[in-house]
Amino acid sequence: MxxxxxxxxxxxxxxxxxxxxxxxxxxxxxxxxxxxxxxxxxxxxxxxxxxxxxxxxxxxxxxxxxxxxxxxxxxxxxxxxxxxNNLEPVERTIPTVPTPEVTATRDLFSEEKNKGDKNSFASKSEEIQNAVNSSISADVEKIVFFYRDGTFKVFTPN
The missing domain is CATH 1.10.260.40 (lambda repressor-like DNA-binding domains)
Incomplete structure (x- = not known):
């Protein structure tokens, strides 16, 4: 046994x-x-x-x-x-993510700018709309804002 x-x-x-x-x-x-x-x-x-x-x-x-x-x-x-046995060592690398070349005047995701309440969504939406229209409007399907309280808002460019 x-x-x-x-x-x-x-x-x-x-x-x-x-x-x-x-x-x-x-x-x-x-x-x-x-x-x-x-x-x-x-x-x-x-x-x-x-x-x-x-x-x-x-x-x-x-x-x-x-x-x-x-x-x-x-x-x-x-x-x-x-x-x-064709066992080759695995090389662990962290993939790099290409950043889109969107020229925005402000960083929408910094802590300081997200401290405002959800009513600032309209102004952020307008800023995103301008950035999207100027460079990559054909590629963006939607943008989702997640808030710390568990709620979210969806922005869909025209």
Whole structure:
């Protein structure tokens, strides 16, 4: 019988070796994320299908090693084997958002200017209408103002 606690430790070794988090690992082997979560928490035991999916996707995993800790991982200690699974490191970048070239005389979203009450909506709408008409009126569908009290107003250019 498989010792679940030891199995979980070996599964975490596999995750670390390949640089995957639990959800990416679940996606990679084709199981539901919740199934892997339940398994890692010790709630569920691994099924034969689960084990076979791991062995199919990750050929470096030895059946006897993952089941009872006997054998070795990876099967072949050659670091080139990692690359055969097409697991490339993920480069995390923050995408840049291009800013539209709208020339406005005032910043409509600063704290100081939003301190006024909702009655200033008409003047802000007029200012936005002028900015929209001057540059990007064909691209703007609507503008929504969200207020701190949970209300909102929708502005739709002509």
């Amino acid at each position: 498989v010792n679940i606690e030891d199995f979980i430790k070996r599964l975490e070794i596999i995750l670390d070796y390949y640089g995957l988090n639990a959800s990416a690992f679940a996606d990679k082997i084709g199981v539901q994320r919740s199934s892997l979560s339940h398994l890692l928490s010790g709630r569920n035991k691994p099924s034969l299908d689960f084990i076979l999916k791991i062995l199919d996707v990750f050929p470096d995993v030895d059946l006897y090693w993952i089941l009872n800790g006997k054998g070795s991982f990876p099967k072949n200690n050659d670091p080139i084997r990692k690359q055969e």
